[in-house]
Amino acid sequence: MEDIRDHEQKPLINELTLGMELVKQLRVHLDHSSPNGEMLIKKILSSYENAFLMLNWSGSDGESQTSGPTIGSVIASPAPLESGRRDVYKKRKALPRWTEQVRVSAGTPLEGSLDDGYSWRKYGQKDILGATHPRGYYRCTHRTFQGCMATKQVQRNDDDPSIIEITYRGKHVCVQASQRTRTLRPLNNIIDQEQNQNVQEEPKQRQPQPHELLSNFQTHLKVKTENLDTRELAPSASFSFPSTTPIECTESKDPIFLNNSFMGSYSPQFLSPATSETNYYSTMNSFGGPPNFQTSDSDLNEILSATTSASNSPIMDLDFLDPSNFDSIFPLDASIFLN
DNA sequence: TATATTTGACCCTT
DNA sequence: AAGGGTCAAATATA
Numbered sequence: 001m002e003d004i005r006d007h008e009q010k011p012l013i014n015e016l017t018l019g020m021e022l023v024k025q026l027r028v029h030l031d032h033s034s035p036n037g038e039m040l041i042k043k044i045l046s047s048y049e050n051a052f053l054m055l056n057w058s059g060s061d062g063e064s065q066t067s068g069p070t071i072g073s074v075i076a077s078p079a080p081l082e083s084g085r086r087d088v089y090k091k092r093k094a095l096p097r098w099t100e101q102v103r104v105s106a107g108t109p110l111e112g113s114l115d116d117g118y119s120w121r122k123y124g125q126k127d128i129l130g131a132t133h134p135r136g137y138y139r140c141t142h143r144t145f146q147g148c149m150a151t152k153q154v155q156r157n158d159d160d161p162s163i164i165e166i167t168y169r170g171k172h173v174c175v176q177a178s179q180r181t182r183t184l185r186p187l188n189n190i191i192d193q194e195q196n197q198n199v200q201e202e203p204k205q206r207q208p209q210p211h212e213l214l215s216n217f218q219t220h221l222k223v224k225t226e227n228l229d230t231r232e233l234a235p236s237a238s239f240s241f242p243s244t245t246p247i248e249c250t251e252s253k254d255p256i257f258l259n260n261s262f263m264g265s266y267s268p269q270f271l272s273p274a275t276s277e278t279n280y281y282s283t284m285n286s287f288g289g290p291p292n293f294q295t296s297d298s299d300l301n302e303i304l305s306a307t308t309s310a311s312n313s314p315i316m317d318l319d320f321l322d323p324s325n326f327d328s329i330f331p332l333d334a335s336i337f338l339n
Numbered sequence: 340t341a342t343a344t345t346t347g348a349c350c351c352t353t
Numbered sequence: 354a355a356g357g358g359t360c361a362a363a364t365a366t367a
Contacts, residue, residue: 089352123358124359126358128357135357
């Protein structure tokens with residue numbers, strides 16, 4: 001099985017690799033004389049990255065992959081319900097899961113407003129037996145275009161309503177435009193927003209509150225992990241939230257893929273998780289979304305940086321990250337991709 | 340008009 | 354069978 005799929009993928013990988021190489025050669029010839037050209041190059045490379053990410057995903061799930069949909073198939077043609085859905089359940093069950101508890105001040109509005117640096121879309125709410133507060137279900141906004149299966153459940157604690165429990169499931173495969181660093185509004189502006197939010201009745205999570213985020217996660221956050229391989233956690237013994245690392249950024253092995261293959265030349269700078277997801281969204285259009293090429297050069301830089309940032313995230317599970325698999329999938333020194 | 344949320348129905352697991 | 358989780362049509366919002 002594995003071999004067959006390898007054989008199916010290798011030519012594709014090779015083609016992608018070749019294409020990436022050619023793009024980089026083209027980039028050299030551009031010689032910075034054309035900003036637009038450079039922008040396009042980055043877009044193209046970004047698309048290649050995502051293609052690789054998708055391939056990776058489809059080849060990483062050992063258990064259910066025989067009949068389960070790959071990311072690509074999800075995007076192109078959802079699998080039939082009968083078999084597909086069950087596989088989805090299986091997959092999700094196998095996803096790593098961990099819980100965070102965030103204490104919010106009394107008047108703080110709802111769970112959905114808690115921003116962890118990723119953009120979420122609410123897809124359900126349920127009254128839970130024995131719980132006074134309903135549980136909200138959120139999934140990654142980028143599921144459609146990037147196949148990111150990360151979800152989270154948000155529920156107010158019964159005993160202490162000021163505590164909100166957030167259960168994350170799955171790792172982000174998506175690239176989030178998570179770097180407001182360079183676009184952060186002036187502090188007073190942020191404070192204004194926060195004050196406004198405290199008055200807000202129905203908050204919108206679409207407007208991340210970097211300031212609030214920071215204080216929440218740095219001062220009130222407790223994390224308990226469930227079903228999370230302790231081996232993975234071990235390296236994050238420093239499980240603190242240095243400045244603004246997204247919570248998901250706790251696994252150490254994940255960077256292997258991005259650092260080695262795509263981001264070798266991009267120093268992992270530290271980026272704010274505060275998310276303005278619209279930036280990236282427009283970029284993702286380049287492979288599936290509605291046409292929108294208004295992405296600016298700086299946006300693309302952000303995106304690439306975000307990918308770097310994401311390299312700190314538990315992006316993939318993955319046997320794929322097993323060096324042995326890695327070699328077979330990326331025969332070349334992939335660190336050259338973005339150089 | 341596009342995108343996000345709500346909510347009842349459906350599916351899956353236990 | 355019950356309860357939790359997800360889907361998707363309807364509705365709301367910007």
